[in-house]
Amino acid sequence: MANPVREVFGGVGALMRGFGLLVRRPRLFLLGALPALVTSLLFLAVIVVLIVNLTDLAAWATPFADGWDPVWQGLVRGAVAVAAVVVTVLLMVVAFTTVTLALGSPIYDLIGEQVEKELGNAPEEFDEPLWSSAVRAVRQSLGIVAASLAVGVLVFAVGFVPLVGPVVGPVLAAVLGGWLLGIEMVAGAFDRRGMLTIGERRRAMGTRRLRVLGFSVPTYLLLAIPFVAVAVFPAAIAGGTLLARELLGVPEAPQPQAPPA
Known part of the structure; x- marks a missing residue:
C-alpha cells in the first residue's frame, strides 16, 4: 500500500512541477494566463456583488430567525453567510x-502537448471529428457543473448547522470541489489517448485518490483567489498532464545526459 503522506505530497509535487515546466517557457505561460485573466475579471465582479449584499442575503434566507435572540440569530445568519460564500466560490472555481x-x-x-513531449512517451495524435469533440466537451462540462451544484446544495445545508457548519462546509467544498476540478484538469491527457469519458478518468483517479486530492485541493484553493488564478491556471494544466500520466502509468523517457567536461 502506498504511503499516504507520500501520495499527498506527490500530488502537490505535480502542481509544482507544472510551474517549473512552464517557467522555462515564459511565452507559453503568458499565453495560458490570458484566458484566465479574462475569466478572473468576470468572476471577481460576481464576488464583489455577493459580498456587498451578503448581510441582506443571509436575512432573506432566514426569515424564521427574525424574532430570535440576537446571539442565536447572529450565529445562524453568520453560518448562512459563510455557506453562501463557500458555495459561490465552489461553483465559481468549477x-x-x-x-x-x-x-x-x-x-x-498546446501546453499539455509540450509537457508530453518533454517527458517522453507522448501519445500519437488521436483523431476525433471537431463537431463530435465539441458536443462531448459541452456535455461533460454541463455534467461537472451539475455535480458542483449538487455539492453546493450539500455544503449550503451543512452551513445551517451552528458552530460546526462554518468549519465543515469549507472543508467539504475544498475536497469535493477539488475532486471535480481534478476531473477537468486531467482531461487533456486522457483525451489524447482516446480515453474520452468521465468514467474512465474517475476510475483512474480512484486508484490514487490521495495523490489526486494532493494536487486538486491546493489547486482549487489557489484558483479561488481571482488574480492568483491567472498564474496558477496554466501551471495546473501542466500539472494535470503530469498527474494523468502518473495515474495511467506512463513512464518518463530518460533525459539526455550532458557530455563530460
Whole structure:
C-alpha cells in the first residue's frame, strides 16, 4: 500500500512541477494566463456583488430567525453567510475552469502537448471529428457543473448547522470541489489517448485518490483567489498532464545526459 503522506505530497509535487515546466517557457505561460485573466475579471465582479449584499442575503434566507435572540440569530445568519460564500466560490472555481478551458482550448492543448513531449512517451495524435469533440466537451462540462451544484446544495445545508457548519462546509467544498476540478484538469491527457469519458478518468483517479486530492485541493484553493488564478491556471494544466500520466502509468523517457567536461 502506498504511503499516504507520500501520495499527498506527490500530488502537490505535480502542481509544482507544472510551474517549473512552464517557467522555462515564459511565452507559453503568458499565453495560458490570458484566458484566465479574462475569466478572473468576470468572476471577481460576481464576488464583489455577493459580498456587498451578503448581510441582506443571509436575512432573506432566514426569515424564521427574525424574532430570535440576537446571539442565536447572529450565529445562524453568520453560518448562512459563510455557506453562501463557500458555495459561490465552489461553483465559481468549477465554472471558472470550464469557461477558461473553453476560451483557451488551443493554448491549453498546446501546453499539455509540450509537457508530453518533454517527458517522453507522448501519445500519437488521436483523431476525433471537431463537431463530435465539441458536443462531448459541452456535455461533460454541463455534467461537472451539475455535480458542483449538487455539492453546493450539500455544503449550503451543512452551513445551517451552528458552530460546526462554518468549519465543515469549507472543508467539504475544498475536497469535493477539488475532486471535480481534478476531473477537468486531467482531461487533456486522457483525451489524447482516446480515453474520452468521465468514467474512465474517475476510475483512474480512484486508484490514487490521495495523490489526486494532493494536487486538486491546493489547486482549487489557489484558483479561488481571482488574480492568483491567472498564474496558477496554466501551471495546473501542466500539472494535470503530469498527474494523468502518473495515474495511467506512463513512464518518463530518460533525459539526455550532458557530455563530460
